[in-house]
Amino acid sequence: MNPAELLPVAVEATTVAAELVRTRFPGTLTAKGDRDMASEVDFAVERAVRDLLRERTPGIGLLGEEEGGPALDGELTWVLDPVDGTVNFVHGLPLCAVSLALVRRRRPVLGVVEMPFLGSRYQAVEGAGAYADGRRLRASAATTLAEAVVAVGDYAVGADADLLNRERLAVTAALVPRVQRIRMLGTAATDLAWVAGGRLDALVMLANNPWDTAAGVVLAREAGALVVDRYGAEHDTASNETLAGPRSLLDEIRALIRAVRADFTE
Template structure:
């Protein structure tokens, strides 16, 4: 399988759908918002973008499976599976905040082989494929070399509908803010992850995530030399629905703090 060729085709598909999303952002009407659940927003833009992605990705690997956020196409138990978030950062998009992305991963059995995250407004294409380093717009990237949490900039996400663990998370925020340069909440897990991959963030942690939120970004972090675990330090992030991604040098210190307040 020529993963480089597949990756290049995925990049072109992501860019095409990104053009659609960018165009819709210029005239989006808040009346078009739908609710999947409490504070869980979706719009016709998410759904149409996903349909475009699925249609074009099927041309690359006919018969491959799909795991999609908006359920426009879900086909399981295939040798190859696309894991797609057509608009990661929907709340940002709806409110006109310019940080949202397209996330596409290809898995062969249970292993990632291609990952693409397209941050639409800045035109930043992050990607990697099996056997290759990670790239941003054709330039090789790597995680930061910072070994001190006290000199780190971290990213996280805030609970927006699962509030039962909110007190523990707030205590975790409180301690982490005192241990690092700062915490950022951008609003797109895929972007948070690729910002770790290119060294803008030294680490990122969040819980209550789905496979389509992290599949591509986590792979790109690993290809950029970073480390991705769950809150217990294990490798399983999909079923755990939690992720810690870092440059590897600050992983132990971040994990120690997470376990203190937010043990799995």
């Protein structure tokens, strides 16, 4: 099946999801671990999208953040983050997104990122370009970190957070004197969509899940950005980290990460 044929279905699903996010209060929060939670809206969105996609594409399973699903090594699988940026949503911050991707054998081939409170929809199909509200997207052409606005992923919570954050804080500290500005938005889907659109020059995220990144990876790639893990390998749904941006910036960023890791292993 050509993934482009399923783009209207994906847009329909994220439109339904975004309306739920816009019109409902977070409600009761369900703890998922140390300082991590899901809202009633997370569950409501995932169930609504799951029901719609089951009806429209009955032969394709769905992996959702809240209720799980099939492995991602099959022919086609939907991957959903119902509210990417739940903490922002719960606190009334408008930076959150619905992220829906179609994955073929661990490689995202279609992505839609809908930002309910910003009124923006980003969409891409592999080989067909990336668009936001009808406008073709082009990633940044920055060549030096000194001219780059670089987003960093959230710091860790939960088990081993202190240990994990030592490296993440050290990477941030290495970036700060070299980049134009650092930003932490709290929503990976928005980070990647804005890398695709050139609002952010690069993204450094040292941990992720497939629902965090799958849709955004398609957007960034189709807009001309490179998306790899910390070792420079092509990103897929099994990747543990996400680096996105122009190759020249990622070469510098990967060198900084290697230097930080070397300091920790001495």
